[in-house]
Amino acid sequence: MPHTPHPPAPRSRTRGRRRLRAAALLASAVSVCLVAASAPPTPLGVGDRLFPHLGNPGYDVAGVRTFFPSPTVRQANTDAAGGPSTKPIDARTTADLDRVNLDFAHGKVDSVEVDGEPAGFATAGEDLVITPEDALDEGEWTRITVRHTSDPVYPEDREGGWVRTADGLAMANQADVAHLVFPCNDHPSDKASFTFRVTAPDGLTAVANGLPAGVDRTGGTTTWTYRTAHPMATELAQVSIGRSTVLHRTGPHGLPVRDVVPTEHRAALEPWLAKTPGQIAWMEEKVGRYPFEMYGLLMADATTGFELETQTLSLFERELFTEPGYPKWYVESIMVHELAHQWFGNSVGPATWSDLWLNEGHATWYEALYAQETADKPLEARxxxxxxxxxxxxxxxxxxxxxxxxxxxxxxxxxxxxxxDGAALVLYALRQEIGRPAFERLERAWVTRHRDGTATTADFVRIASETAGRDLGDFFQGWLYGEKTPPMPGHPDWKPTPAPARAGGA
Known part of the structure; x- marks a missing residue:
């Protein structure tokens, strides 16, 4: 998807009714509108094979401004993220709409406005269904403002969203839980620019994706504003609130590197953080210039079971760096894994969740390649x-x-x-098939051609074939879609490992 254009300021007006395309259809068109308006709200989706009800058709989000006022953060826990929050969304319609669906499944909506006018709203499944006073025409810019609460206490069967840390909150929205935190079009195919404005009690620090855009201290609270310079998917949003120290250093070409760490663990974490500029330079040698305005690590004092490539500010568990049982080379390779995602998965996002292998396969590939080149851990053995x-x-x-x-x-x-590793194996097979020089040209072309957009598996097959100078469709069909793993080019001796026999029973 090309970079979403910046929207014009929405017009303050009373919306005119849609123009009918022929006077002879007036009566039937009115009947259809009345039936649509009276029909019960229903959840929609963009038809993703893995998450069919995720995202919403009919519009393209261009800009999102998320305000989280006055969160209540206790020293060792968080009971509420405050409220009501305000969520203005600027979007361009791609179809005529009587209603607009947003993904939102947790929290209470207080009011909704469409271009400054009150609008009706109702919930349906995990959608917030908005009915503007007048229908929206295809091709219009519109601003939808939702005032809502944002509650970090989730049912036990929901994973992600707000994550509790020892002294505050962080976000982990992958794959489909950003809409537990704020109303949105929660699918990676619809990227937008984001502005975050977070108000926290004095003594706490709020940090979010993108560049800082202002700090306002008033009456015992501080409001922090951040803006992204590149479009971002909702699953990559990050807001951290806690007793944190923000550390600054410089990466290649003067790139700002900003790390956010629990203040009490700053000294222990600093040696790890100092490695980031060199890792960025290493990745740039492989695939080209870092694609965003800033990078850094958010060290969360929390147990999540994962690390996450939130855009410009990757989320890590602090214990990955302070637990002595993890080998140094392993920790560094995981740092590179999340860094590689800034190119593969963030700048070039998946068009559908079935394209996830492009994200994780590439991040795993560069994780393993870094371990080989810096710690003598052979890629071929892996x-x-x-x-x-x-x-x-x-x-x-x-x-x-x-x-x-x-x-x-x-x-x-x-x-x-x-x-x-299964997808990284596909990339290894591809390098074996087309040779290292062509593979390295492909990697650079991929992140350049689709920067700030989304891309599909078919797009990757196409550009790989272009780079190789021959049709690779049959090669990819087996490696990407086959039930069995094809023979490895250059390694006819490699064999699948038989599954262990089951002991007794059916």
Missing amino acids: MKAAYGASDGWRAKGGPPAAPKPPTSGSKTGIFRANVY
Whole structure:
């Protein structure tokens, strides 16, 4: 998807009714409008194979401003993120709309306005269904303002959204839980620019994606404003509130590097943070210039079970860096994994969640390549082990580009080995097939051509074929969609590892 254009300021006006295209259709058109207006609100979606009700059709979000006022943050816990919050959304309609659906599943909506006029609203499934006073025409710019609460206390079966830290909050919205925090079009295909304005009691620090755009201290609270310079998917949004120290250093080409750490652990974390500029330079040697306005690490004093590539400010568990059981090379390779996502998954986003292998496969590839080049951990040995396990991964989770839907209500269930090492194995096979020089040209072309947009698996196959100078469709069909792992080019001796026999029973 091309960069979403910056919207003009919405007009303050009373909306005119849609012009009918023929006077002879007047009576039937009015009847249709009346039926549509009286129909019950229903949840919609953009038809994603893995998350069919995620996202909403009929509009393209251009800008989002999210205000989180006066959160109540206690020293060791958080009971509420405050409220009501305000969420203005600027969007351009891509169809005539009697109603506008937003994803929103947690919190209370107080009021909704469309271009400054009160609008009706109702919930349907995990959608907030908005009925403006007058219908919206295709091609219009519109501003939707939702005033709502943002509650970090979730049901036990929901994963992500606000994450409690030892002294505040952070966000982890992947894959589909940004709409637990704020109303949005919660699908990676619809990127937008974001402005975050967060008010916190004095003594706490609020940090979000993008560049700082102002600090206002009034009456015992501080309001922090941040703006992104590049479009971002909702799943990559990040807001941190806590007793934090913000550290600044400089990366390649003068790139600002900003890290956010629990103040009490600053000294222990500093040696790790100092590695980031060198890691950025390493990635730039592989795929080209860092794609965003800033980078840094958010060290959360929390147990999440994962790290997350939130745009310009990757989320890490503090214990990854302070637990002595993790080898140094392993920690550094995980840092590079999340850094690589800034190119693969953030700047070039997945058009659908079935394209996830492009995110995680590339991040795993550069994680493994970094370990080989800096810690003498052979890439080929890792890929041979992955080849042995690949058939089992495909049986359990599906082929890399056709992952099975999440099971047992786990929205993070699509993050399986088949889209990590299984997808990195596809990239290794591709490099074996077309040669290292062509592969490296492909990687650079991919992140350049689709920067600030979204792309599909078909797009990757197309540009790979262009780079190789021949049709790679059959090659990718087997490696991306086959139930069994194809033979590895250049390694006819590599064999799948048989699954262990089951002991007794059916």
